[in-house]
Amino acid sequence: MVTTVRTSEPAGSVTGARARTPRPPRAGLIAWLRASLLCLVVPVVACTTSRGSLDRAGITPDELLAGTVLGSAGVPPAPVAEDEVLALSPQMRDFLDKHVDRKASDSLKLQQLAYAIVDADTFGLVYDDRTRTASETFHARRGNCLSFSNMFVAMARHVGLKVEFQEVEIPPDWTLDKDTYVLNQHVNVYVDLGQTGVRVVDFNIADFKTSYEMRRIPDTRALAHYYNNIGVERMQTGDTAAALSCFRTAIADSERQFSPAWANLGTLYLRAGHPAHAEAAYLQAVNANKSDLVALSDLARLYERMGDRKRAAAYQKKVIHHRYLNPYYRYELARRAYTGKDCVAAIGHLKYAIRKRPKEDQFYFLLGACYLEKGDKRAAERWLAKAQEVAATDALKRRYSSKIDTLLRGGDDHP
Template sequence: MLMIIVALSGCASTPTVRLAQAPRNDAGFKPPAAPVDTTAILKISTEMQHFLNKEVRLQARQSDKKRGLFDALQRDSKVTLDYDSSITKTAAETFASRSGNCLSLVLMTAAMAHYLDLPIHYQQVFLDESWSRVGNLYVSSGHVNIILGTKNSNYSAQLDDFNTLLIDFLPGPQAYKQRSVSLSEAQVIAMFLNNRAAELLAQNQIDDAYWHAVAALQTEPNFQPAHNTLGVIYRRHGDLALAETVFRQILATEPNNVIALSNLVEALQFMGKPTEAALQLAALRQIQAYPPFHFFNLGQHAMAQARYAEARSLFEQEAKRDPYNEETHFWLAQANLHLGDLSEASRQLSLARDHSTTPGAQDMYSKKLKALTALSQQR
């Protein structure tokens, strides 16, 4: 069983029950390569100030700053922004690269709003569960957006209620229709630090990952995903007893937390406690019949043994569970290609490209799609 970590923004709300303070092991980790500077996360750059003074303050003379910022980012193409989930960036880094994941883009917008003295509200949006893989980590993804203006008491998360404007960088109308909850700025900062901890862990930079997870908990002590990330860091570092403690602390407040329970099972197995691990696994399966990527992994095994029809069926089951995972569509394309269905292979490659979240992946799928189209025309 691979470890599961909550890595991307908005995956879990902060529990109302206070979590126990997670154990620290500062002496067991090397100092960070660079200090963890939380003030840099929302710091506005000179380039951003110039943009706002030119594109937003000028428009504000005709309307207002709130509408000016909204139009500059979402309507008038004053700045072209690309979605890129490869790394979580600060506000300034996001603007400089003109790209970022939903959290990075929200932080950039928040920094701009602060500069313009606009009130803002952060929101966690509850979308369908989505998983991805980074190395040997499984990642549960969430979503956040931002509201410009002051919400009234019966705010309904629509685009505009005359007092507010919702900025959401998720393509399509999905997020506008979903349930959401408000987040504090401390929670959003903790999300950033937790994301960076997970990204560093995926790169095997365990010491730096530890200090980012610690900073996340110092910013928001009750931020549950950071507790889980810290537990996974302890597990990777060999601090198994500390990892077990952290996962059990999470489960003490939320017994049905499948992420913490999955990680506890894995830690117990490595600690040589098979009986306890089996009991926890049985509890987990009562909540979650199949783990993330269950059918996907079986499909890959079938592909390796050239059982392409079986593999296609398994990948199709995985696609039903998570229709937005690019890897599943890519492997479905390969299975269909082996079965001689070039039309379906092309359709699945198109879906893989459309659901990819990094420019590199989009370029790769586009090239494969072009090659497959050329092959189809030769037949």
């Protein structure tokens, strides 16, 4: 789980985070293991609206990381040492000795390890929202996708497989009536099998698609994700010192370029009643990633609460600009336009989205439906056929075939 805190909602509510029922792992999967991670948006106490000035002058990154105003000078190290995150326990080594033949080919070792993990008789997996180390995940048999990725990377490397962590860009969930969104972030495992090719091991994300953008990341960034998540968990329990220590470690592991940890550090300061420090931390997040919508939104809301409407509007404009460039947001706009019978607007949004993400079958399907609604059956057939063509699996292709037949016959199978 890659966790980012939002600051706009009262405690006890969850917005932007859609609850997902954990699905049990399925046996019979080799290249793609399903069991998953979502970025949950964690509720925090909202600040009351107030007028005042922010004075971040002189608040340096070092001062933010020191946490002096939080009463956390001399904060102890993070609760888990970095070398423990991917460490194997004796029981994990015994498990690997029993289930993986070290003399086998890399492809067979991957298959043996995968089956051993997903088979409920030998191991079994349960998804939950906790972030754990590799050994904690093994012993608990549960965790989020970062937890399972930690475990799989550690075990795969121990049997000689070449693996790396990988970030996956999951489409945001847009809630347009409240103008909010869910930031989905996901981590899985990239396996290099040499001449045999590449495989991806992914745990229990039911809507994962090969069309999503993926990028391999170094262990240091994976560690930043780990400590960022643990920091949020500690912040939720009110353990400010431990949360600060974790955010500080996450930021250090990423050479101070991991924007989610800076944004969460800002929220830690805001919860403690230090808006100027929160502002400085949010600005560090934007410095690290100019398109970090969470940090930009946090700044806009902070300025609005402090009565600085000019700067609030400026940052809200940045949020709107970056959001409008997102192809999945444009797809959501297209869905709304299609529902409102404005097919011209929907087609415009979809053509932009397709230019940015040409392998998203859902974009083509909605585009075909728009042309069908306009009465252009030839164009509709072309785009619907394209949706079926780019669909990632045979099952999805068959599903599109059925949906297309229903649509073209005038049935009610619209997006």
